[in-house]
Amino acid sequence: MSGSKMGIRNLSLYYHDMQALKDINFDIAEHSISALIGPSGCGKTTFLRTLNRMNDLIDGVRIEGCVELDGRDIYAPDVDVVSLRKSVGMVFQRPNPFPMSIYDNVAYGPRVHGIKKKTRLDEIVEASLRAAALWKEVRDRLFTPATGLSGGQQQRVCIARLLAVEPEVVLMDEPTSALDPISTMKIEELIRELKHRYTIVIVTHNMQQAARVSDITAFFLNGEMVEAGGTEFIFTKPGDQRTEDYITGRFG
Amino acid sequence: MATRQAFDRALAEVQRDILRMGALVEQSVYESVQALTNQDSVLAAQVIINDERVDEFFREIEDKCIELIATQQPMAKDLRVVVTGIKILMNLERMSDYAVDIAQATMCLIGESFDDPAMAEIPRMGKIAQRMLKEALDAYVEGDVEKARAMCALDDQVDYIFDHLFRQFTASMQKKPAFVPQGAYLLYVIRYLERIADHATNVGEAVIYLVTGERRELN
Numbered sequence: 001m002s003g004s005k006m007g008i009r010n011l012s013l014y015y016h017d018m019q020a021l022k023d024i025n026f027d028i029a030e031h032s033i034s035a036l037i038g039p040s041g042c043g044k045t046t047f048l049r050t051l052n053r054m055n056d057l058i059d060g061v062r063i064e065g066c067v068e069l070d071g072r073d074i075y076a077p078d079v080d081v082v083s084l085r086k087s088v089g090m091v092f093q094r095p096n097p098f099p100m101s102i103y104d105n106v107a108y109g110p111r112v113h114g115i116k117k118k119t120r121l122d123e124i125v126e127a128s129l130r131a132a133a134l135w136k137e138v139r140d141r142l143f144t145p146a147t148g149l150s151g152g153q154q155q156r157v158c159i160a161r162l163l164a165v166e167p168e169v170v171l172m173d174e175p176t177s178a179l180d181p182i183s184t185m186k187i188e189e190l191i192r193e194l195k196h197r198y199t200i201v202i203v204t205h206n207m208q209q210a211a212r213v214s215d216i217t218a219f220f221l222n223g224e225m226v227e228a229g230g231t232e233f234i235f236t237k238p239g240d241q242r243t244e245d246y247i248t249g250r251f252g
Numbered sequence: 253m254a255t256r257q258a259f260d261r262a263l264a265e266v267q268r269d270i271l272r273m274g275a276l277v278e279q280s281v282y283e284s285v286q287a288l289t290n291q292d293s294v295l296a297a298q299v300i301i302n303d304e305r306v307d308e309f310f311r312e313i314e315d316k317c318i319e320l321i322a323t324q325q326p327m328a329k330d331l332r333v334v335v336t337g338i339k340i341l342m343n344l345e346r347m348s349d350y351a352v353d354i355a356q357a358t359m360c361l362i363g364e365s366f367d368d369p370a371m372a373e374i375p376r377m378g379k380i381a382q383r384m385l386k387e388a389l390d391a392y393v394e395g396d397v398e399k400a401r402a403m404c405a406l407d408d409q410v411d412y413i414f415d416h417l418f419r420q421f422t423a424s425m426q427k428k429p430a431f432v433p434q435g436a437y438l439l440y441v442i443r444y445l446e447r448i449a450d451h452a453t454n455v456g457e458a459v460i461y462l463v464t465g466e467r468r469e470l471n
Binding site for chain 1: 254255256259325326327328329330331332465
């Protein structure tokens with residue numbers, strides 16, 4: 001793994017007076033898969049959303065510290081947030097394909113960024129659907145509605161849509177929790193493939209998934225990042241008793 | 253309410269079963285050496301029969317451990333408990349096999365006169381090996397790393413006696429060719445006792461791994 005793709009330094013986040021994230025420090029290496037785990041309300045999704053400034057959309061949110069992408073603070077006043085969200089894209093828990101054809105879903109981003117030439121769009125759509133391991137399944141019905149696909153396929157359309165704008169970092173917020181086991185396995189396989197070209201950060205409440213898929217696992221509790229390290233260590237010999245209690249399923 | 257109570261009970265059951273199996277193996281090691289020094293063929297036969305119960309324990313407990321891995325997805329210390337359990341089982345099973353080997357050698361030596369003064373060392377070697385097993389099992393149940401380490405240090409004593417007896421018996425065989433058949437079996441016996449002690453050390457290392465998550469070579 002190469003150097004730090006994203007660096008989080010002394011990050012705290014407040015919803016009005018409530019501190020939701022407490023002094024987080026974390027490095028995300030390029031071409032790595034980092035899994036964020038922890039109980040409900042621990043701050044892992046809030047943290048994920050700071051990585052592409054999705055929290056800007058919420059009233060009363062205040063950030064301290066910084067989040068760096070390739071060494072530059074994404075919260076600096078001159079940052080173009082739209083461009084940021086192109087470089088750092090997000091996949092959500094419930095697949096949310098647009099109410100249009102598969103082709104138009106994937107071509108949407110490139111079109112918005114000014115690409116008009118059909119042959120170029122065709123190339124991008126095919127490449128993105130291939131990268132999302134969906135091309136073979138949909139190549140003969142590209143112009144049918146994306147909403148007609150199964151849940152797992154819809155999620156892969158959303159991934160293809162994201163890849164079409166050539167992100168550097170892919171954020172995933174519980175991407176398989178709404179899917180059946182087979183779709184989940186396919187998406188996990190896809191995540192492992194994607195890491196060769198992208199850097200991935202995934203929030204999951206499924207610990208076995210974090211263990212299967214990630215290189216680095218970070219455990220969150222009450223807004224704190226308690227511990228982060230190589231996944232094989234976190235799941236065999238964690239340093240902190242709170243981490244051990246969580247991953248062995250022992251609380252109360 | 254504490255979570256995973258059924259799992260905790262299952263883990264505790266595995267540990268209890270291992271201790272019961274360990275007690276059987278300890279008894280076999282002790283009896284195999286007794287049978288040899290007293291030339292007791294009945295006791296030797298008993299050791300051989302007890303091994304079947306040890307093998308049965310091994311299969312049952314190993315099956316339980318595999319089932320726990322499949323159905324409970326143990327992590328961190330729980331995972332180490334299950335994996336270490338399997339390691340300890342394998343070492344106990346080998347120790348029982350060596351006790352059987354000693355009993356079989358005893359059967360072949362019934363009627364021989366044990367004149368060689370070095371023979372007196374064999375029960376001492378057996379006692380140390382047996383003590384090592386007992387302390388390894390105590391360390392396991394108590395999660396006591398220091399006890400495991402101290403027990404492993406006893407292996408040096410066993411190795412020392414082994415070297416000494418090896419030299420004694422081979423010297424005796426050179427001096428008195430008539431002693432060779434008996435001497436050959438006795439060399440096997442001390443080798444089996446030395447292996448029992450090594451396996452006890454493996455159990456000690458497994459206990460250290462269980463408690464600390466770290467591997468230590470203490471042989």
